[in-house]
Structure formats: C-alpha cells, structure tokens
Amino acid sequence: MTFSLLGRCARTGQFGAAVTTSSIAVGTRVPFLAPGIGGVLTQHRTDPRLGPRGLDLLRSGCSAENALAAIVASTPDHRWRQVAVMDGQGRTAHFDGERVKPCRSVFHGTDVVAMGNILANEDVAPAMGRAFLADPDLPLAERLVRALEAGEAAGGEHGDVMCASLLVVDREVFPYVDLRIDHADGPIPKLRALWETYAPLADGFVQRAIDPEDAPII
Template sequence: MTFSLVGRCARTGMLGAVVTTSSISVGSRCSHARAGIGAALTQHRTDPRLGPLALDLLAHGFSAPEAMQAVVAATPHRHWRQLALIDAAGRTAVYSGANVRAERGEAQGRDCAAIANIVRSASLPQAMVGAFEAQPEQPLARRLLDALAAGEEAGGEFQPVTSAALLVVDRESFPYVDLRADDHARPIAELARLWEKYEPEAHAYVIRAVDPEAAVPPPGLKLANA
C-alpha cells in the first residue's frame, strides 16, 4: 500500500525521494537521502534501518547494485521488504521480497527507480518513471512530485492515501527540502502546495546556514528567523 521513487538531477547532483501511503507519517519511516551519496526507500513491512545501512555502503564506495545486494543478503526478513536505491552517479537498484503483496511492481529509468506494493496496477512504477524522465530541466523536487502524481493517476492504492513526503538533499549535511503531509485527505496535492510555498525560500535557508552574513530575503519576501 505504498508507492515511491528515488531520483537524481544530472544537472545539479541533487538526490531525493518521494513516497505516499494510506497510513500516517510515511516520511518518518521510508525515505532516506544523503548529500553526495545517494537516496534510499524502504517499504512494505518497513524496516527504517535499511535506508541508512544502504547509504553507509554507498559512502564506502559501493555502487547502488552492490549496496542493494549486500543489504538484502544481510537482512534476515528480506522476503517482507521492498527497497529502492540510487547512488550519486545515477545507478539504481530495486528489490521486492517474495512476501511483498500484489499488485506490486518495480521500474528503473534514467536517474530514477520506482517501487510499489498493494496498488491497483503493477505498471504504476513505470508511469512514475515516465513522469520523472519527462522534464529533466525542471527542479528535482518538481520532478519527484510529478512522479508521485503520475502514480496516483495510474491507479494508486486500493485505499485513499493519507500521507506523503518529499526529501531532497544537495551539498550540505541537512536536507534541501524535507516536506511532509500527514493525516490529510489529499496528501499528494498538499505536498505539491507546500513545495510551491517553500521553493522561493529554499536556497535562502541554505545561505543562512552556511553564510549568514550574505543572507538576503528574496524580492517581496520577509525571511523569518527560523
């Protein structure tokens, strides 16, 4: 009952993940990303430990396929897990254990990989990949959101989704974007609305962290002290 995608922007090197499900707080459990390293998704009978483990392996020089193979081999309950991984070079890997419930699906594309379980169509991940690949000139966050919307349009879950999350990292140790919609009637649309509101200030928040004296509010915006 979850569909998601990891992606990379070839222009900027940004990495990120987007995910939605019919249970609450999907962003706290399923999506993981590390600047300059990669992004990971862990779902179905979710084990949040697997995302950081995969990113640690990437940080030690493993490619995404190598890291996925190692994570799966080291996971006792691998048959219940569904995973996706992308590294800083855009290489991807996916895994669906034998006990992951149908309809389930996986798809890998240029700088992206999508996975889904307990959805209306096994082709849903391919629809997400197609949407992500369609406009490479757009910001990574926008492309991730387009992919999520495409998954919903391709059939989505059997139950209404109630939470969604967007995570993007750039060059710093903290996220460039970390937005979540929880316990919401339309979480995918709400996540898109939050990004539209956050996008004009995203770069300014980074500048405030790394060079506070140079922080200037964008035209027409009053930057808060947060």
C-alpha cells in the same frame, strides 16, 4: 500500500525521494538520502534500519547493485521487504521479497527508480518514471512531485493515501527540501501546495546557514 521513487538531477547533483502511503509518518520511515552518496527506500513491512545501512554501504564504495545485495543478504526478514537503492552515479537496483503483497510495480530509468506495493495496477511505477523523466530541466523536487501525481493518476494504491513526503539533499549536511503531509485527506495535492510555497524560499534558507550576512529576510 505505498508508492515511491528515488531521483537524481544530473545538472545539480541533487538526490531526492518522494513517497505516499495510507499510514502515518511515511517520511520518517521510508526515504533515506545522503548528499553526493545516493539514497535508499525501504517499504512494505518497513524496516527503517535498512536506510542507514544502505547509505553506509554506498559510502564504502558499493554500487547500488552491490549495496542492495548486501542489504538482502544481511536481513533475515528480507522476504517481507521492498527496497530500492541509488548510488552516486545514479545507478539503481531494487528488491521485492516474496511476501511483498501484490500488485507490485517497478520502473528503472536514467537517474530514477520507482516502485510500489498493494497497487491498483502495474502501470503506477512506469507512470511515475515517465513523469520524472519528462522534463529534466525542472527542479528535482518539482519532478518528484509530478511523479507522485502521475502515480496517483495511474491508479495509485488500493484505498486512499493519507500521507506524502518530499525529501531532497544538495551539498550541505541538512536537507535542501524536507516536506511532509501526515494523516490528511488528499496528501499529494497538499504536498504540491506546500512545495510551491517552499520553493521560492529554499535557496534563502541555505544562504542563511552558509552566509548569514547576505542572507535574505524570509
């Protein structure tokens, strides 16, 4: 009962992920990103070990398709897994194991892959993808939040979501954005409000790390 997406901003080179589900702490288990490298989503009967494994494969020079194939081939329980990969060029690949419960949904577009399981209908991932692609000049994090909102508006998952996460990496080893709503009613609107609070501060937090002499007071 999860829907999520990986996205890349061609203008800034940032990579990002957004995810929502009915179970707690989804931000610690599903999205994995590395600056300049790409990202991995691992969900359904989630195996968080697949995220670092996928990033290592991308670092070694694998394309998204090749990294995904290696993940599936080396995962004995892959029939329970739903996985998506994006490489450094924004190429995407995804896998649905045979035991992943319907309704499943997936969308691939330029610099984006969206997917979900145990959804209300098959329109959820395409709605997310279209929302992400609608305005490429917006900040990546904003595009990801809009995609989650569109997925929910298209029907979302069976039952209520209780958790949502937004993760973006830029040039540094630490995330540019890492925001989470856990075990709460209406987590997507709450994530929207949290992002809007954080957005004007994000660059300042980076500045504090790389140039504290001229960093703003936050």
